[in-house]
Amino acid sequence: DGGITQSPKYLFRKEGQNVTLSCEQNLNxxxxxWYRQDPGQGLRxxxxxxxxxxxxxxDIAEGYSVSREKKESFPLTVTSAQxxxxxxxLCASSGQGGGQPQHFGDGTxxxxx
Amino acid sequence: AQSVAQPExxxxxxxxxxxxxxxxxxxxxxxxxxxxxxxxNRGLQxxxxxxxxxxxxxxxxxxxxxxxxxxxxxxxxxxxxxVSDSALYFCAVRDPGGNFNKFYFGSGTKxxxxx
Numbered sequence: 176d177g178g179i180t181q182s183p184k185y186l187f188r189k190e191g192q193n194v195t196l197s198c199e200q201n202l203n204x205x206x207x208x209w210y211r212q213d214p215g216q217g218l219r220x221x222x223x224x225x226x227x228x229x230x231x232x233x234d235i236a237e238g239y240s241v242s243r244e245k246k247e248s249f250p251l252t253v254t255s256a257q258x259x260x261x262x263x264x265l266c267a268s269s270g271q272g273g274g275q276p277q278h279f280g281d282g283t284x285x286x287x288x
Numbered sequence: 289a290q291s292v293a294q295p296e297x298x299x300x301x302x303x304x305x306x307x308x309x310x311x312x313x314x315x316x317x318x319x320x321x322x323x324x325x326x327x328x329n330r331g332l333q334x335x336x337x338x339x340x341x342x343x344x345x346x347x348x349x350x351x352x353x354x355x356x357x358x359x360x361x362x363x364x365x366x367x368x369x370x371v372s373d374s375a376l377y378f379c380a381v382r383d384p385g386g387n388f389n390k391f392y393f394g395s396g397t398k399x400x401x402x403x
Binding site: 265273 | 320322330332333384395
């Protein structure tokens with residue numbers, strides 16, 4: 176079954192700690208995305224990547240970093256510089272055609288200890 | 289700049305009644321429009337899309353959407369609501385221009401279907 180896998184489902188961060196959220200897809204999609212969702216809110220784009228070894232900042236990239244070394248994988252690191260990291264993080268991918276929708280993983284909920 | 293607006297934070301409807309969730313968009317060029325649904329603690333699920341052609345598009349779970357170019361709207365509809373339709377709904381547009389891989393989302397509309 177093709178899809179997007181995010182892990183872990185729940186993650187806790189201590190003060191001053193960096194944490195990495197995993198996102199893997201087997202849909203052979205070129206584009207991948209990270210969004211942040213706060214309670215009762217919409218989606219805000221953190222980073223996106225259109226191709227391996229390339230990525231662009233979204234609207235709220237400060238305090239986050241990404242890498243795209245493989246087509247299948249797009250991990251997100253929440254650094255200690257992100258002072259309010261508690262949120263629901265969603266990873267997505269899409270094909271290149273204009274009519275291609277995004278496919279989403281089931282999210283990682285990050286909380287501060 | 290591309291943008292999407294969902295003017296209602298919440299829509300309440302009784303089970304069995306028709307439902308409409310509103311979406312308006314602003315894009316330069318022909319829009320690629322999408323509707324997604326999100327259940328609690330889950331990712332977004334794709335419902336339907338408009339690319340070109342017939343203005344009424346049909347999607348999953350009995351949902352449909354009407355594209356209106358003159359009103360720049362893409363409202364989501366269902367003839368008879370179910371309690372299980374209660375969820376958060378997002379409208380999105382894919383940038384038809386230079387930044388083709390970027391999607392713009394509305395703020396979401398919470399649909400409450402009461403028995």
